[in-house]
Amino acid sequence: MSLLQVEGLEMHFPVRGGLLNRVVxxxxxxxxxxxEVQRGEILGVVGESGCGKSTLGKCLVRLNTPSGGAFRYDGVDYTHADHEELMDYRSRVQMVFQDPYSSLNPRLTIRDCLTEVILFHRPHEAEVRDVDEMVLxxxxxxxxxxxxxxxxxxxxSGGQRQRIGIARALACNPEFLIADEPVSxxxxxxxAQVLNLLMDLKDEFGLTLIFIxxxxxxxxxFCDRVLVMYLGNVVEELECETLHESAQHPYTRALLGANPINHPRERRELTVLEGDVPSPFDLPPGCAFAGRCPIAEPRCSESRPPLEEKRSGHRAACFLVE
Amino acid sequence: MAKFLQQRGVKKLLKDRLAVWSMWVIGLYLVVAVVVLVGNVFLGGDWKRATEERVGPDNVPGLWSAVTTEDRLEHAKFYFDSVDKASRSSDPAGAYAALQWGADRLPDWSAEVIEREILEPARRLNEELSEVEELDDDPEALVKVDRLEALVRGRIGASHDQAGAASTSLGQRFRLLLGTDRQGRSILLRAIYSTKVAVQIGVISALISVLIGTILGAAAGYFGGVVDVCVVWLYSTFSSIPWIVLLMVLASAFRGSSVDGTLIPVYAAFCLSFWISPCRVVRGEVMKLKELEYVQAASAIGFGRARILFKHVIPNTAHLMFINFSLLFIGAIKAEVILSFLGLGVKTEPSWGVMINHAKSEVLNGFFWQIGTATAFMVVLVLAFNTLSDALQDAFDPKHV
Known part of the structure; x- marks a missing residue:
């Protein structure tokens, strides 16, 4: 059984306004x-700014309560669990944040910061062992x-702070880490140093990771598998090892094409995407990518393509991908 | 401590000569205030009474210079005229009762006795004196001026002999350093004692206001929703009332109660109107802080909301608390002076505002030293504090490197 199962997770933020502060x-x-995430694997989540990848991460550590769908961790549904019920989950699933300059409380020394977490989540261990030793x-x-x-x-420095952020997440002794753009x-x-550190820690602690x-x-x-997101939807899911060869979805191909290449004689397939991401306030009825897609057909803007298994371990949400 | 002194901001602050001077000045004021407070309350010395005692003749200017005889005569005539005018009014007894110069008043005599004991001899003296041309050359005239003064003030108290005899002692010279007020009280002692009142009011009301403001503002910013709506409503309501009106209403609300005239109504009035600005600023800051990743990290770890608020959010608003404290400290001292000047503030103790209030009528007679002393004491403190605030801003603002 997979460690984390996410089913139809939705996060819709209400926008209030008008006379009576109604939801508009x-x-x-x-x-x-x-x-799904299997124990011990690293799942990558990729997408451009505003595609909902960070929100997805925050939903999974319950910084936001999802407005629809559900997720189960180790067989237990934590989608709407309250503060007490979440305690056990929080000691097992932790998050590493993006901005190392705002993710540490400026008034706490590293010792204070880590001691607080250790005493909170591992009080029994702290009784047996010296907390200072655990911090060190x-x-x-x-x-x-x-x-x-x-x-x-x-x-x-920024890199050192990110290491401290990782240490804080590890202070709970978690088995699952959600890393929200930890190196961007x-x-x-x-x-590279921080990625190697994460890799070493994964092996040492037997961690499972979602890497945004x-x-x-x-x-x-870095990852074993990758989810490509576009405007709140997963458009493709594939193995990282064969990323270049098996990527089928036009958005994934465009992302791959946007990567700089490191040899002057090599030529790449360049698809420059035109237009903008549709507004997240009212979504288009069809495929969200249809308006920018180089190969779009009329049916793409009429109905939404489902995320289907195209091959083993490869899912894509596109009518035109076989 | 050594580490603290090594910080860049602190180093920069200590290099600023103006800032160091103003710190010394503020330190001096604080020491004076603490000495008066400790001496008065804990050592059982009744220093407040010392400020009410007559130490010399009325309205002696400071620095041991004497009042000219002409001035004294003029002053005595002013009092004589006011009694004389009262005697000719339709209800002399009522007019006498209404006559009051500071704490001094006419003796509680009937109108006939006042006529016989005060007005008749005073009129006679006045006539005799108006014939003398050079007052200082005539020893008899000096005696007459003394008697006239004594008569019209309704007090056979201070005479120049008494003050002259005592003025040789060091204590007396100190007390007369900045002169006396209309009731012969030492202006220097009163101004020093007022320092304690000012600092006490500044510290206590600024501290309580900042505390109330921070807690309400942080709760509003952090919890949002109904709490936020309530707090915002509360401070919008309070800030729509001009603070001086609020202060006057509160000060008069305490009138007649057992704490009337003490510092307690002043504290209450200041705290009720001064908590608004820290509250508003802290609310905004907390709204910003709660979206920062370290606060989110704290909730992802599972800390309770109270712990996050008090350990991770409020300590990071400390700089705002300091700034607001220093602003409100000065604000409270100035407001106390205004309030006491209007007769709504402190009444049981001397304060700079009370001194300025008493000096109102003296200034018309050219006795400027009471208002001058009170103002100078206040200006130096306020100036030092403002200078230090500016220097702090310069030293600790990361944008000015």
Whole structure:
């Protein structure tokens, strides 16, 4: 059985306005997303800004309560669980945030920050062991020096802060990590370090990961499987190993084509997408991508193509993909 | 502490000479206030009474210079005229009762006795004195001026001999340093004692206002919804009332109660009107902070809302609390002066506002030292505080490197 099952997850944010502060519209951030994550794998989620990938992550750690659909973790439905019921889930599923400059409380030293989490989620372990020792161990695991514990976040660089953010997530001793663009705010050289750190930690702690990014190259390098999202929908799901060969959906192909290539003589298939992403306030009736799709047919804008299994381990939401 | 002094902002602040000076000045005021408070309350010294005691003749200017005899005569005539005018009114007894110069008043005599004991001899003296041309050359005239003063003030208290004899002692010289007011009280002692009142009002009302404002503002910003609506409604309502009117209403609401004239109505009035600005600012800041990732991380970890609010959100509004505290501290001191000047503030203790209020009629007679002293004490403190606030802003603002 898969570790995480997501079924038709929806997140619609109400927009209030007018005289009596009524709900005048909804932002359709996530529209019925379904997928499964197996224990021990790394699932990538890719898409452009505003496609709902971060909202999906926040729904899965219940920072937002989904407005529709459900997700089950290890067989238990946590979609609408309350604060007490979520306690166990929160110690097992943690999140790493995007911006290392705003993800750490500037008034807490690293020691205070980690100690608080350890005492909160692992009080029994903390009775047996010295908490300071546990903090030091964590700090060293994420590749920081032991004298870092008594410093404040502003004394660190972006990459170091991201390591601290990872240490904070690990302080709960989780088995599942949702990493929301953990490297997109970092320099390229630091990105590789943090990705390698995540890979090492995955092996050491036996973690399962959802890795959210807008960078297909990073996903390709790092993940086992990838979900491509467009305007709140999953448009394609495929194995990373054969990403270039098996990508079928025109949006995925466009994303792949947008990647710079590293040899001057190589030529790439370049599809420059024109137009804009449709408004998330009122979605088009057909395929959300139809308006920008180079191969769209009339039926694409009339009905929405379902996400179908095209081959084993490959799903795509497109009428024109075989 | 050593680490604190090494911070860039602190270093920059200590390099700013004006800032260091203003810190010394503020420190001096605080020390004076604490010494008066401790001496008055904990050591059992009744320093408040010392400020009410007559230490010398009325309206002596400071720095041991003497009032000219002409001035004294003029002043005495002013009092004589007011009694004389009262005697000719339709209801002399009522007019006498209404006559009051500060704490001094006419003795509680009947109109006939006042006529016989005060007005007749005073008229005679007045006539005799108006014939003298050079007052200082005539020793008899000096005695007459003394007697006239004594008569019309209804008090056979201070005479110049008494003050002259005592003025040799160091304590007396100190008390007379900045002169006396209309009731012969030491202006210097009163101004020093007022420092305690000012600092007390500033600290207590600013502290309570900031506390109320922060808690309400943080709750409104963090919980949103109904809490937010209630708090916003509350402060919109309060801020639609001009604060001076609110202060006057509250001050008069306490009239006649046992705390009337003490500092308590003043505290109440200030806290009720001053919590609005910290509340508004903190609410906005908290609305911003709660969307930051470290607050989201705290809820993803599963911390309760109270813990997030008090440990992760409110400590990060500390800079706003400091700024608001310093603004409200000065604001409260100035407001107290205005309120006391209008006769709605402190009545049981001297304060700068009370001193300025008492000095109103003195200034017309050219006795400027009471209003001058009170104003100077206040201006120096306010100026020092404003200078320090500016320097703090310069030193700790990350945009000015």
């Amino acid at each position: 519209a909804h932002v359709h951030a996530v529209n019925g997303v379904s997928f 161990e964590l700090v060293q695991k994420v590749g920081l020096r032991a004298d870092a514990v008594d410093k404040y976040p502003h004394e660190f 705010a970092l320099d390229v050289s630091i990105q 990014s807008h960078d297909l190259k990073v996903i390709e390098h």
